[in-house]
Amino acid sequence: MKITLYQVLSDEKIEAxxxxxxxxxNGEAVDLSVIPxxxxxxAAAVNNPLFVPGTYVERVGAHFxxxxxxxxxxxxxxxVRAPVTPIVxxxxxxxxxxxxxxxxxxx
Numbered sequence: 001m002k003i004t005l006y007q008v009l010s011d012e013k014i015e016a017x018x019x020x021x022x023x024x025x026n027g028e029a030v031d032l033s034v035i036p037x038x039x040x041x042x043a044a045a046v047n048n049p050l051f052v053p054g055t056y057v058e059r060v061g062a063h064f065x066x067x068x069x070x071x072x073x074x075x076x077x078x079x080v081r082a083p084v085t086p087i088v089x090x091x092x093x094x095x096x097x098x099x100x101x102x103x104x105x106x107x
Contacts, residue, residue: 001063003096005070005087006052007080012071014050016096025050025068035059043067075103 001018016025021033030048035041040058043051043066051057055067072081080087080099089096 001091002065003089003091004055004065004067005089005098006055006067007072007082008069009074010069010071011073014068014071014098016068016098018091018093018096020093021064023064023066032057032059032064035064037061070098072101073103076101077104 001023003016014026016023018024022029022031024030025048028048030046035057037059040056043055043057044053046057050069052067052069057064057066070087074081077100080101087099089098091097
């Protein structure tokens with residue numbers, strides 16, 4: 001899965017994992033297997049608040065492309081909070097390794 005992150009200021013937490021055509025986000029499994037190759041589904045149809053409205057979940061061959069809300073805080077490092085180019089994670093299976101949102105320590 002290619003997961004594009006859409007940063008939002010929030011103290012929410014996000015955890016996700018991928019297994020085949022299923023992405024589990026904060027404990028809720030979302031089965032994307034109903035989307036045929038070459039088709040896309042409006043993210044709102046997934047009915048999960050972490051999928052970004054106005055975007056799509058698309059199957060391209062054997063993988064999916066989607067956009068998720070990514071909670072960051074005001075003091076998250078700028079390269080993660082407001083990156084110059086979108087952050088895209090390519091996850092084959094297992095736990096999604098999101099960027100660190102912890103603020104930089106000033107020692």
